Amino acid sequence: MVGGSVPVFDEIILSTTLMNRVISFNSVSGTLVCQAGCVLEELSRYVEERGFVMPLDLGAKGSCHIGGNVATNAGGLRFLRYGSLHGTVLGLEVVLADGTVLDCLTSLRKDNTGYDLKQLFIGSEGTLGVITAVSIQCPPKPRAVNVAFLGCPGFAEVLQTFSSGKELLGEILSAYEFMDAECMWLVTHHLRLASPVQESPFYVLVETSGSRAGHDSEKLSDFLEQALSSGLVTDGTVATDQTRLKALWALRERISEALSRDGYVYKYDLSLPTERLYDLVSDLRARLGSQAKHVVGYGHLGDGNLHLNVTSEAFSPSLLADLEPYVYEWTARQRGSVSAEHGLGFKKRGVLSYSKPPEALRLMQQLKALLDPKGILNPYKTLPAQA
Ligand SMILES: O=C(O)CC[C@@H](O)C(=O)O
Ligand SMILES: [Zn+2]
Incomplete structure (x- = not known):
């Protein structure tokens, strides 16, 4: 969707597929500790056999890894009930750019000992460290x-x-x-x-x-x-x-799959005030007219998250020019987010400033420089290209 895990230039690809072990499961607290390469659906099955469920569920469950879910702060279908991974992830093990293993893999519900460092890596899209293990709170399985x-x-x-x-x-x-x-x-x-x-x-x-x-x-x-x-x-x-x-x-x-069979797809994943969420779809339908095959709106309404998708027979630069920056400006006027749950990756890093002030952007750049001074961790992603 945003090319967050797609190599574009000279990257080395790191796979965690073989790190697929469950380390422990506590059947009283429901805390699962596992390695980053565990597939979400397999974890779901594992905890369901023990009377619990994973706090997140996505269409991609059959192939996505829990480490990637955490690194991208994936939202999905259970968000309304169990909230964000910023709340359900209890601990992480992360390898930093200099090789240091940061062992914050605790399973505590409460821990107010200074900065909550794991939060930095949740949603960082692999740009600040490589998540190697996750401790996550699983709720009881609904009967x-x-x-x-x-x-x-x-x-x-x-x-x-x-x-x-x-x-x-x-x-x-x-x-x-x-x-x-x-x-x-x-x-x-x-x-x-x-x-x-x-x-x-x-x-x-x-x-x-x-x-x-x-x-x-x-x-x-x-x-x-x-x-x-x-x-x-x-x-x-x-x-x-x-x-x-x-x-x-x-x-x-x-x-999403049906859209990909309709032609070229322009994809937007926006957070908007719920009551205005569909206005953008109607507005765009009128603005684009017959240039677009379909202008559709769907998504996680309960979380204020609109998936706006537009299709055309083939890629059209003039259609794109009618969509951008219009969609981003519209979203910024509502103080919405230009990426509700899919991150910025390679494709959306240039529009970050529609959702964050320059001061926040600067702080993000300083954090990146501190944790990854040589720029070796998922380069060309998340942060805007340096001028
Ligand atoms: O393809 C999309 O626009 C969204 C995909 C996914 O987040 C969904 O909720 O179906
Ligand atoms: Zn979604």
Whole structure:
């Protein structure tokens, strides 16, 4: 997405694939300590067999490494419930540029002994050190999971359904994702997935996770009844068994894949005030007109994270010129973020200043110079190219 792990010039590639050992798991606290090359899905399986879940889940779970997840501060589908890796990672082992092994691999929930150094490496995209081991807090595995897939008549209703969901579902609300009608067109046409509900301008996926099935379904029914009777939602379906649950999630998780089959894709991953989040999509649709094949909006609405994607038959410099810096300026005016969960890598490092003041940028450069004076750690990434 941003070329964070893609070598571009003269880099040496370092693979942690063979560092794939679980070091320990504490079945009382739920703390997992493992090496950086463990694949997320394998870790999920490991902790689920022991009654826990990983605090993060992403479409790329089958291939991504936990070390990379932490280095990029990956967000994903469980963020709404369990928060960022800045909260769930308890400790790290990191190899610094001079070869020093920094052993901050503790498993403490509380540790106020000065600067919280591990935080520097979470989301640093490998530019400050190489993460070699991770200690991470795993929450208990929810016993009951429900997914509702709903159609909404407008974006205002998507927002109101979210407010109502927070109020009525409370602590069992574990995901609130949205996608627009064009996204549904893409997954049904390019991937041949079937829509489970009537055609609507917007769709939302609501997931609940709790400890007692009866209690959760009662809450979910109340919520759905209210949403349907007040017209916030016009159609919907609910799944509780694994197969249907996965099928509903696939409609949302596979949008990115469907987009890549539509043509050249211009990708933006933005944090915006939730109530303005879709204005940018509508605005761009009008601005780009027939130049674009599709202008779509979807994402982690519960976290204020919009995945804005535009497709065209082939790469077009004039379309790009209409998109940038327009999208970044629009985002900066809302004090949003030009990269909500995918980092800056190689492609977005030049737009960092839309989300951070010059003072912050300078401090980032000073930290980089301190920790990696020779510039050998993931060079050409994250920080803007030096003039
Ligand atoms: O491809 C994208 O724009 C986002 C991919 C991913 O973060 C998702 O939520 O599906
Ligand atoms: Zn995402």
